[in-house]
Amino acid sequence: MKVTKSEFVISAVGPDQYPVDGWPEIALAGRSNVGKSSLINKMINRKNLARTSSTPGKTQQLNYYGINDELYLVDFPGYGFAKVSKTQRQAWGKMIERYLLERETLKLLLLVVDLRHPPSKDDMIMYDWVSHYDLPICVVATKADKLPRSRWAKQIKQMKQSLGLRIDHPMVLFSSDTGLGKDELWGIIKANIRASEDDLEDHGLIVTEDTEEITEEHTED
Template sequence: MKVTKAEFIISAVGPKQFPVDALPEIALAGRSNVGKSSLINRMINRKNLARTSSTPGKTQQLNYYRINDDLYFVDFPGYGYAKVSKTSRQAWGQMIESYLLEREQLKLVLQMVDLRHPPSKDDIMMYDWLRHHGLPVCVVGTKADKIPKTRREKHYKVIKQELGILPGALFIPFSSEEGMGKEELWSVISSYIGNENEGQAEV
């Protein structure tokens, strides 16, 4: 996809603030510092449209970015919510769950994991939850450029085994620095927003 227009729209703290223009939405989920903002910036060829929080783990909004007036990237807060209270964590978790299960505009979840490390418990729980509810998910392995090329396949194998990614399910290694995986990811996204009933890989 050729991106000619990209803009930040809103940091939504509840459903009443979600856009109402019915454009398809692609959600980005992952732990803090996994590289969600860097991926967005690489995908749209901008250096700093999406900015990382100065206090990772504290952000409690869904950040909406409109691309080409064709779709939204919806950036979730990092897992863990380490900087907020247990009560806030529970309320926020309920909102995220409601969004994932009830938002009709949601077409695909990009679950991002750091290729340098085995998946965390939160990574595994999220992937299992998405699959249990039948939500379309593509696992994106970030920071591929940080791993020597001769060792990358080993890291891919660990991620797939730990998460339980089945043959044919979506997994894309990605590097925001090198642009690796960018075209493949746009191809996947386009298949989900362009024709919702065809060409979708098993989830």
């Protein structure tokens, strides 16, 4: 996908602040410091639109980034950071759960993990929860360039086994430095958006130019 326009739109904490234009939304979840901001910047060819931080837990809202005036990347607060209060973690959890279950424009969740390490307990909880509700998900294993290629297969196998990765849930190796996995990930994102639109059309919930013409012709008869 060629990105010609990208911009930060809003930091939202609830549905009343979410955009209302109906663009498809691709959400990113993962532990603090896993590289979500770097992934976003690489995907949109920007150096620092999504701000990286040396302070884990800094992102405390859903950060919306508009892409090409046609879709959003939505960055979740990082989980698993012990210095964030229990009350704050609970508030984040409720916000994210409500978004995942109720946001109709959500087309795909990217679960971002670090290829160098086994999935954390929070990674496994998130994956199990999303799988239980049968939400569309893709696991993105970042920092692949930090490991020699000879270790990739072993790490991938370990990650898939730990998560219990379903065969219909893709995994993408990604590097924010080299761009590994960028095109593949955009392909998965676009495929999920198209699949969702096709499903809506099948149920008569999207009116296309063709269906408008057919309706008009039928009315004249």
